[in-house]
Amino acid sequence: MRTHVLPDWLRRLLMRSVGHRYYSLVVSVIAFAATITFSFPFVAVLIPAVLLAPRRWRTLGLWCGVASGCGAAVLVEIFQYLGWEFILVRYPELVHSEAWRMASEWLQRWGLVAMLVIAGSPMPQTPALLFCALANVSTPGIMLAVGVGKTVKYLFLAWATAHYPARFVRYH
Secondary structure (H helix, E strand, O other): OOOOOOOHHHHHHHHHHOOOOOHHHHHHHHHHHHHHHOOOOOHHHHHHHHHHOHHHHHHHHHHHHHHHHHHHHHHHHHHHHHHHHHHHHHOOOHHHOHHHHHHHHHHHHHOHHHHHHHHHOOOOOHHHHHHHHHOOOOHHHHHHHHHHHHHHHHHHHHHHHHHOHHHHHHHO
């Protein structure tokens, strides 16, 4: 059973670019876009990307982590620009979710270290980013915390995918 099927256009993009030297950049742009839009979990792209080019696992993990950190900083700036009222109207369920409660509690207690942990974990990071934006947390600090957390997470997943591909074939 294939649980994480990529859209056809995304699969074609990865297949067309895998042989080129800019493949890691293409995957990084996807990581950046996935972070800004929070429309799908980027891991569903990272694993097939590493399966297609297992020798590039280091550059894919590193570049995608940095791209996610930059995307998180842009998303926080967008949230700050749009304001609290816009967010409540568009995403009312977000501020009432368990993820929101946990993220806000952690961020109040531990600050950007909590953001680093959230970014490196399977927890959804969007509620934490929204909380950071509304609390006027430093954007460069968020970029660094998310970048480090995602880089560690993506490097580990890329390493595991490259070294144990049979466990990840269902994502391809």
